[in-house]
Amino acid sequence: MKNLTIPEEELMLPGHTACLGCGATLAMRYALKALGKNTIVTIPACCWAVIPGVYPARTLEVPLLYTAFEVTGAAISGIKNALEATGNDDINVLGFAGDGGTADIGIQSLSGAVERGENVFYIMYDNEAYMNTGVQRSSSTPKGAWTTTTQVGKVRDWKKEKKKNMVEIMVAHNIPYAATASIAFPEDLIKKLEKGKNIKGPKFYHIYATCPTGWRISPSKTVEIARLAVESKVFPLYEVDHGVYNITYMPKKNVSVKEYMLPQGRFRHLTEDEIKEIQSEVDKDWNLLLEKEKWTQSLNKVQ
Amino acid sequence: MKKMLTGNYASAYGAKVSKVKVVSAYPITPQTTIVEKIAEFIANGEFDGKYIRVESEHSAMASCIAAENTGVRTFTATSSHGLALMHEMLHWASGARLPIVMSVVNRSLGPPWSIWSDQQDTISQRDTGWMQIYTENNQEVLDSIIMAYRIAENEIVMLPAMVIEDAFILSHTMEPVDIPDQADVDEFLPDYNPKFKLDVSEPMGFGSLIMPEGPFMEFKYKGHESMNNALKIIDETDILFKKKFGRSYGGTVETYKLDNAKYALVMMGSTASTGKEVVDKMRDEGYEVGLLRIRSFRPFPKDKLRNYLSNMKSIGVFDRSYTFGYGGAVFSEVRNTMYGKNIPIKGYIGGLGGRDVTMNLIEKIFLDVVNMSEKGQDKDYEWVGLNGDKRWSQ
Numbered sequence: 234m235k236n237l238t239i240p241e242e243e244l245m246l247p248g249h250t251a252c253l254g255c256g257a258t259l260a261m262r263y264a265l266k267a268l269g270k271n272t273i274v275t276i277p278a279c280c281w282a283v284i285p286g287v288y289p290a291r292t293l294e295v296p297l298l299y300t301a302f303e304v305t306g307a308a309i310s311g312i313k314n315a316l317e318a319t320g321n322d323d324i325n326v327l328g329f330a331g332d333g334g335t336a337d338i339g340i341q342s343l344s345g346a347v348e349r350g351e352n353v354f355y356i357m358y359d360n361e362a363y364m365n366t367g368v369q370r371s372s373s374t375p376k377g378a379w380t381t382t383t384q385v386g387k388v389r390d391w392k393k394e395k396k397k398n399m400v401e402i403m404v405a406h407n408i409p410y411a412a413t414a415s416i417a418f419p420e421d422l423i424k425k426l427e428k429g430k431n432i433k434g435p436k437f438y439h440i441y442a443t444c445p446t447g448w449r450i451s452p453s454k455t456v457e458i459a460r461l462a463v464e465s466k467v468f469p470l471y472e473v474d475h476g477v478y479n480i481t482y483m484p485k486k487n488v489s490v491k492e493y494m495l496p497q498g499r500f501r502h503l504t505e506d507e508i509k510e511i512q513s514e515v516d517k518d519w520n521l522l523l524e525k526e527k528w529t530q531s532l533n534k535v536q
Numbered sequence: 537m538k539k540m541l542t543g544n545y546a547s548a549y550g551a552k553v554s555k556v557k558v559v560s561a562y563p564i565t566p567q568t569t570i571v572e573k574i575a576e577f578i579a580n581g582e583f584d585g586k587y588i589r590v591e592s593e594h595s596a597m598a599s600c601i602a603a604e605n606t607g608v609r610t611f612t613a614t615s616s617h618g619l620a621l622m623h624e625m626l627h628w629a630s631g632a633r634l635p636i637v638m639s640v641v642n643r644s645l646g647p648p649w650s651i652w653s654d655q656q657d658t659i660s661q662r663d664t665g666w667m668q669i670y671t672e673n674n675q676e677v678l679d680s681i682i683m684a685y686r687i688a689e690n691e692i693v694m695l696p697a698m699v700i701e702d703a704f705i706l707s708h709t710m711e712p713v714d715i716p717d718q719a720d721v722d723e724f725l726p727d728y729n730p731k732f733k734l735d736v737s738e739p740m741g742f743g744s745l746i747m748p749e750g751p752f753m754e755f756k757y758k759g760h761e762s763m764n765n766a767l768k769i770i771d772e773t774d775i776l777f778k779k780k781f782g783r784s785y786g787g788t789v790e791t792y793k794l795d796n797a798k799y800a801l802v803m804m805g806s807t808a809s810t811g812k813e814v815v816d817k818m819r820d821e822g823y824e825v826g827l828l829r830i831r832s833f834r835p836f837p838k839d840k841l842r843n844y845l846s847n848m849k850s851i852g853v854f855d856r857s858y859t860f861g862y863g864g865a866v867f868s869e870v871r872n873t874m875y876g877k878n879i880p881i882k883g884y885i886g887g888l889g890g891r892d893v894t895m896n897l898i899e900k901i902f903l904d905v906v907n908m909s910e911k912g913q914d915k916d917y918e919w920v921g922l923n924g925d926k927r928w929s930q
């Protein structure tokens with residue numbers, strides 16, 4: 234008999250309306266497996282506002298509040314406070330928003346909720362652009378990417394700015410727990426959410442969610458690309474538990490940024506030199522992360 | 537218990553005795569003393585609810601929506617730019633059929649910056665699906681909040697409500713106010729127990745995508761029907777309130793010396809109390825004038841208005857708000873309502889940005905209305921009380 238490392242219970246039923254190979258569906262499926270039935274979810278405008286299905290169909294077996302694009306932080310606060318006001322303190326409240334709804338238009342309400350220390354879960358599923366409205370740039374779109382608002386064209390107007398680091402922004406709020414996770418590493422993802430159940434206050438998760446449609450890749454490559462992102466250190470897996478950094482997966486293969494980018498149509502236009510520049514930024518960020526881990530862990534020991 | 541209270545404190549007491557479970561609010565002049573008073577109740581352990589100190593009015597409304605959807609009574613308060621910032625979520629609250637009650641302190645919208653009273657902020661939210669109750673004094677503010685919860689939570693209404701008071705004239709002016717006994721309020725306003733809510737033991741979805749074939753349009757039609765239902769419920773609630781607490785405000789409409797009047801002025805908010813003084817004075821001088829105060833701008837009490845105003849010789853409508861390029865909103869509604877009656881109706885726009893609406897000005901308006909029935913109507917509407925305008929000098 235083999236040991237199951239992923240809970241069997243399915244709270245996301247078949248019949249969703251996402252594209253083939255959508256990574257965001259896996260993010261939700263694993264998140265609900267981790268949090269379980271005793272969870273209320275709220276979703277703003279994003280792909281996931283459509284994925285559960287058209288009224289009256291609904292693929293999620295948990296109470297679900299759809300809400301406006303920029304209010305996820307406020308919505309989870311409202312639900313949680315209403316529950317606390319009626320003595321229902323043990324229900325998980327989860328905000329599940331895209332990168333645009335989190336890092337751009339919704340950053341204010343998220344910042345408010347985290348600063349107030351609301352006892353909630355927040356997941357930013359990151360497909361690295363505004364996908365619901367047709368692949369427009371977000372502040373979480375990586376440097377180098379084509380989107381419909383950062384087109385290559387004649388003057389090579391692809392996105393020149395680096396991706397916003399939401400985990401660091403959360404850390405700057407003194408959040409009790411923030412972590413990255415990936416749909417290619419479900420055990421790690423689930424473990425981090427389960428850990429959050431025992432932490433009072435806001436918990437923030439940045440989940441890498443491959444988008445075949447927006448990234449111009451084959452739907453069969455969803456998990457493969459997500460794995461390459463972690464192995465190439467483009468998307469490291471780590472957590473920040475009360476200020477202490479902990480890398481939860483050490484890349485084993487020596488995968489280059491080029492190997493990560495090559496299968497993706499959104500990076501097709503990049504020259505060798507441009508990829509090299511991005512590689513050096515990824516290396517720098519990775520080294521910084523290693524240093525943060527070493528430093529915060531040593532500080533923690535001193536105390 | 538009688539106390540000297542500002543309109544804002546009356547509002548805070550209204551929320552308190554209505555046993556609100558979640559308050560979520562963001563400060564803006566002249567609303568601030570409402571949220572400060574509630575913070576004082578909380579700090580003194582007098583308020584059994586949660587208070588979310590949100591980072592914006594948009595989030596205030598969004599979190600009230602989420603909390604109300606979780607099945608509890610919520611309250612917020614705002615004004616002017618704060619209300620404008622909420623606009624998106626105001627539609628969400630009414631579309632989701634959530635009986636949230638909000639105090640709004642009427643204040644003008646910049647630029648230029650002005651913190652003083654006019655009704656531009658609330659009138660601009662006319663089509664958001666919220667009931668709008670305009671009050672005239674501080675007692676009415678408190679009483680209207682209690683009534684608003686009962687009206688909004690009525691099964692055939694289930695729509696949010698604004699209880700509106702004028703900046704400073706009410707919000708920061710003390711008047712003796714009777715704070716009803718908690719036991720009486722509890723009898724009048726039972727606990728909020730919605731049929732549908734976010735509940736892990738019975739998972740439901742709220743607000744999902746709907747295709748053009750339906751039932752989007754049907755949902756909106758139901759909202760429209762419910763708003764019409766509210767007309768009756770507002771009037772009935774006023775009668776029940778009188779039975780319990782001995783005070784009445786006329787429900788959707790209040791009239792003053794209108795029964796045997798030939799000339800009427802229609803007003804909303806606290807300017808109506810100045811209007812009543814003018815009616816008294818002019819009655820003494822032999823003019824057959826009366827006043828109609830619209831309390832409920834949404835739902836709009838068109839049948840009552842038609843009934844009360846049909847015997848008038850001429851009618852004036854005072855708007856403390858504007859729409860560039862046309863007459864005021866109240867004027868438009870009243871004239872629509874009176875369509876086919878062949879009564880001259882003229883709109884007067886004034887009192888913007890807190891400009892004083894004096895007895896002198898209102899008297900001039902009344903005289904214009906009286907003249908109109910004999911000499912004919914010169915204009916559809918006009919702005920009154922502009923600096924340098926001798927005809928309408930205050």
Ligand SMILES: Cc1ncc(C[n+]2csc(CCOP(=O)(O)OP(=O)(O)O)c2C)c(N)n1
Pocket residue numbers: 278279280281302303330331332333334335360361362363364365366371
């Ligand atoms: C206030 C507001 N502005 C714009 C939109 C249009 N809109 C809906 S979803 C969306 C993009 C969502 O992007 P993201 O949060 O990254 O989620 P994704 O669709 O990529 O999953 C936009 C711009 C909206 N619904 N509301």
Ligand code: SF4
Pocket residue numbers: 250251252253254255256257258280360364365443444445446447
């Ligand atoms: S566009 Fe991307 S994120 Fe959206 S449903 Fe399709 S694959 Fe999923």
